Amino acid sequence: MIKFQNISKSYGHSIVLDDISFEIKQGEFVVLIGPSGCGKTTTLKTINRLIEPNKGKIFINGKDITKVNPVELRRTIGYVIQQIGLFPNMTVEQNIAVVPKLLKYPKPKWQEIVHNLLELVDMPYEEFAHKYPSELSGGQQQRIGVLRALAASPPIVLMDEPFGALDPITRDSLQEEVKHLQKKLKKTIVFVTHDMEEALRMADTIVFMNRGKIIQMASPEELLQNPADPIIKSFMGRHMENENNAPKLLAEDFMRTKVLKVPKTSHTLECIELMSRRDVNSLIVLNDDDTYAGTVTIEAIKAHGKAGREISELLSEDAVTIHRKEDARQAFDKLLASSSNYVIVLNDNRTVAGLITRTSMAKALGEALWGEMKS
Ligand SMILES: Nc1ncnc2c1ncn2[C@@H]1O[C@H](COP(=O)(O)OP(=O)(O)OP(=O)(O)O)[C@@H](O)[C@H]1O
Ligand SMILES: [Mg+2]
Structure with a gap:
């Protein structure tokens, strides 16, 4: 042509x-x-x-x-x-x-x-x-x-x-x-x-x-x-x-996918209850369409939460996010640079794919270096 x-x-x-x-x-x-x-x-x-x-x-x-x-x-x-x-x-x-x-x-x-x-x-x-x-x-x-x-x-x-x-x-x-x-x-x-x-x-x-x-x-x-x-x-x-040689490692290779998520409309009490039951101090909050909205921490609820109120009022958008196909190295850099313990991994449509925590990172690195690790 x-x-x-x-x-x-x-x-x-x-x-x-x-x-x-x-x-x-x-x-x-x-x-x-x-x-x-x-x-x-x-x-x-x-x-x-x-x-x-x-x-x-x-x-x-x-x-x-x-x-x-x-x-x-x-x-x-x-x-x-x-x-x-x-x-x-x-x-x-x-x-x-x-x-x-x-x-x-x-x-x-x-x-x-x-x-x-x-x-x-x-x-x-x-x-x-x-x-x-x-x-x-x-x-x-x-x-x-x-x-x-x-x-x-x-x-x-x-x-x-x-x-x-x-x-x-x-x-x-x-x-x-x-x-x-x-x-x-x-x-x-x-x-x-x-x-x-x-x-x-x-x-x-x-x-x-x-x-x-x-x-x-x-x-x-x-x-x-x-x-x-x-x-x-x-x-x-x-x-x-x-x-x-080494396959390129992506953020998604290091995330764990079992993540506690709650809808924006949840009430403070149920969130506190869930956090204490699962021994975590923050939760990922989702919009109505399941896209990522932010996080809510136990501190925020303690400081400002009133019983029976929606957590949407206490939402923080400070958490670090990364796309699942981004280079894993970027995820580590972000994780290490941030004061938080995790980076949130998002799908294309901004729904939550998983979390990279310092522990999941270390575990996946271990597996990549030494093969499947016994847990
Ligand atoms: N009008 C011009 N007069 C003189 N030299 C030119 C002119 N336009 C381009 N050149 C030269 O022609 C060469 C090729 O330029 P061209 O813009 O096609 O490169 P390119 O492969 O697109 O580079 P880049 O990746 O930097 O965009 C360069 O060495 C450039 O300096
Ligand atoms: Mg050019």
Whole structure:
């Protein structure tokens, strides 16, 4: 579908792309990866003609793109970058509808598009359509950036380190969402990253670049098994270690799952009773939908609790939480840095998966080091 034929680009004497040829199939998720300055962004921008090569040709569906008007061309190619640059004085809806409006879609049509897209990423229209970018979290803004690129339903989407600036958890969930959207909407995606884990997770095909050349183009499995060049190995360093030696340990590997949880609507007396029966001095408190609300301690109840009152009044949100897929090391650091005896491990939907306590950590470490421990 997209064919690079002997593409070269230089600025003065510096050669940025050096005779690049490769092909991307329709519906394929291709990830460009390589060291900083190797030419990933330049490659991407030649596809929508933000950069014109000095030599070579690019074909989309057999058509030489220099024969297509650049503005027309860009309508069929969505583009997402790291600093998404939502228009700050436009609402979410107006931001997503920019291209459909340019294309003079009638209002009911673009409204429907906005509605459906927001639904796809679980951001209800009623709640979000009329917010401004400054009222959204970084992850939500990035989602809107992705939706904006999809709004005119382009068959091709280019993404240049779209999640680079996000925290690991938001990044994880957006990776999943984009992969899901791509499958569902059958897009061809060219995605730039310098994060090998992201590449391995997202790609059908990985294109590894160095100094303006393609060093290897292969499936994630193939790249892991037969890296064509030492630089690819070193890029995978961390990941290879995890794959081949010790498996990467996650927070969930160290948690215990038997945890005392009570609904927000519990009364102080029942909580005290439960704490003394189970010999603990705090409880995890859940919202009505079972998501994590906070903790309540025996001290708080003693100090402020009145018999028969709901514990929702005494809730503390100070406890340290961590996502179950986060690196175990992070969990330990958090645990050791906090004055509390535990870290609360959460599932994707913010329900409680378990607890890491100093004891559960030590026990699991022992097992990892010396095999199953007799208890
Ligand atoms: N307008 C320009 N003039 C001169 N040199 C440029 C220009 N644009 C890019 N370059 C050079 O081209 C090379 C490739 O740049 P490019 O942005 O494609 O790298 P990249 O692989 O995307 O890197 P990064 O991972 O840091 O984003 C770099 O050495 C860069 O300095
Ligand atoms: Mg770049």
